[in-house]
Amino acid sequence: xxxxxxxxxxxxxxxxxxxxxxxxxxxxxxxxxxxxxxxxxxxxxxxxxxxxxxxxxxxxxxxxxxxxxxxxxxxxxxxxxxxxxxxxxxxxxxxxxxxxxxxxxxxxxxxxxxxxxxxxxxxxxxxxxxxxxxxxxxxxxxxxxxxxxxxxxxxxxxxxxxxxxxxxxxxxxxxxxxxxxxxxxxxxxxxxxxxxxxxxxxxxxxxxxxxxxxxxxxxxxxxxxxxxxxxxxxxxxxxxxxxxxxxxxxxxxxxxxxxxxxxxxxxxxxxxxxxxxxxxxxxxxxxxxxxxxxxxxxxxxxxxxxxxxxxxxxxxxxxxxxxxxxxxxxxxxxxxxxxxxxxxxxxxxxxxxxxxxxxxxxxxxxxxxxxxxxxxxxxxxxxxxxxxxxxxxxxxxxxxxxxxxxxxxxxxxxxxxxxxxxxxxxxxxxxxxxxxxxxxxxxxxxxxxxxxxxxxxxxxxxxx
Numbered sequence: 001x002x003x004x005x006x007x008x009x010x011x012x013x014x015x016x017x018x019x020x021x022x023x024x025x026x027x028x029x030x031x032x033x034x035x036x037x038x039x040x041x042x043x044x045x046x047x048x049x050x051x052x053x054x055x056x057x058x059x060x061x062x063x064x065x066x067x068x069x070x071x072x073x074x075x076x077x078x079x080x081x082x083x084x085x086x087x088x089x090x091x092x093x094x095x096x097x098x099x100x101x102x103x104x105x106x107x108x109x110x111x112x113x114x115x116x117x118x119x120x121x122x123x124x125x126x127x128x129x130x131x132x133x134x135x136x137x138x139x140x141x142x143x144x145x146x147x148x149x150x151x152x153x154x155x156x157x158x159x160x161x162x163x164x165x166x167x168x169x170x171x172x173x174x175x176x177x178x179x180x181x182x183x184x185x186x187x188x189x190x191x192x193x194x195x196x197x198x199x200x201x202x203x204x205x206x207x208x209x210x211x212x213x214x215x216x217x218x219x220x221x222x223x224x225x226x227x228x229x230x231x232x233x234x235x236x237x238x239x240x241x242x243x244x245x246x247x248x249x250x251x252x253x254x255x256x257x258x259x260x261x262x263x264x265x266x267x268x269x270x271x272x273x274x275x276x277x278x279x280x281x282x283x284x285x286x287x288x289x290x291x292x293x294x295x296x297x298x299x300x301x302x303x304x305x306x307x308x309x310x311x312x313x314x315x316x317x318x319x320x321x322x323x324x325x326x327x328x329x330x331x332x333x334x335x336x337x338x339x340x341x342x343x344x345x346x347x348x349x350x351x352x353x354x355x356x357x358x359x360x361x362x363x364x365x366x367x368x369x370x371x372x373x374x375x376x377x378x379x380x381x382x383x384x385x386x387x388x389x390x391x392x393x394x395x396x397x398x399x400x401x402x403x404x405x406x407x408x409x410x411x412x413x414x415x416x417x418x419x420x421x422x423x424x425x426x427x428x429x430x431x432x433x434x435x436x437x438x439x440x441x442x443x444x445x446x447x448x449x450x451x452x453x454x455x456x457x458x459x460x461x462x463x464x
Contacts, residue, residue, distance in 0.1 A: 005040075058070065216246065315351060368408055
């Protein structure tokens with residue numbers, strides 16, 4: 001049985017040694033404190049912080065003993081900061097410890113450098129004040145300089161520090177100016193998963209800027225695809241969002257797909273749980289990637305599988321993407337060729353409310369094309385659409401989508417007679433009137449654009 005420790009007594013002994021002991025006894029006292037920090041009460045550890053930070057910030061210019069004392073103090077502060085839920089790290093940061101660490105890092109090497117870096121990592125991970133001090137006092141340049149020259153395992157800790165700091169806009173701007181974005185890509189590709197996740201978040205924020213091209217040139221796409229593949233659910237959400245932001249440029253749509261992203265987004269679309277953000281991200285990215293017809297065909301194949309095998313939530317998400325794809329001119333033949341229409345027709349008759357709304361929206365889009373109308377009719381969609389349009393118990397959006405599709409069938413001579421009874425339905429007549437107004441508005445806009453183009457061209461000629 002372990003004896004009960006009188007922590008107050010031990011604290012008094014430690015404080016007496018620090019106040020009046022020799023260099024050797026001070027070092028021994030701090031080493032002992034570091035060992036006991038795993039067990040000592042947090043309120044006792046908190047009382048050691050002022051003296052430790054004072055030793056760390058000591059002016060070394062006239063004191064040969066200071067470096068070893070500072071190294072031991074940094075080690076002890078790191079151990080103390082690791083205790084609890086971050087409260088002690090925040091308190092350490094409040095003493096300006098980050099500035100002392102930066103100052104010492106500028107002229108340290110070997111073991112002391114590693115101790116300082118590990119202490120800085122723990123503090124900036126928990127303490128926003130410390131992150132601000134590092135970011136606004138040349139810390140980014142110091143860390144990048146160390147990364148440029150380091151040849152040992154401290155590089156991993158430096159990358160983790162950078163991944164924490166890079167969540168700040170000023171740090172991302174500094175990394176761009178220093179041409180050091182490669183380190184954020186490197187941080188996303190190695191190290192602890194929490195550090196990789198932070199780097200991934202920073203990449204997503206950078207992906208919305210002109211830095212996107214540089215990130216792609218540095219190999220960020222395969223790194224994000226790997227994280228989307230191997231990460232836990234939280235990591236997949238972050239990686240999926242960041243990769244989606246990278247893909248939102250015409251030059252990177254194909255490279256993202258070629259890196260194997262589409263099957264991984266299909267998996268994200270099927271994840272069960274109360275958090276819808278993964279499905280929403282997958283839907284958005286699919287709509288971006290489908291701009292390339294080859295990608296659209298691959299996406300449609302995965303959607304068909306989900307429509308067959310997925311749960312109601314996954315089917316609703318897949319049907320929603322189908323709705324979006326149906327609005328792309330080049331995707332019309334893709335949807336038909338995927339074999340999705342017969343499955344969608346079945347879901348329109350028996351799926352959940354959300355599934356039926358999304359399927360009806362897809363059919364409303366497809367009904368504007370003659371070949372698609374034929375495929376819908378052959379699959380038996382018309383009578384189901386008529387029934388839904390007439391069913392006052394269905395939600396308004398579902399009935400409107402059905403009515404829009406039936407109006408397009410009614411205006412096609414091939415199907416006019418089959419749906420002629422719909423003319424007696426008030427919703428049908430209202431939808432027909434709305435579509436007439438929409439088409440007239442679109443035609444007016446098209447004429448205006450053509451006229452503006454001619455006027456602009458003439459104006460340019462006059463300038464010459």
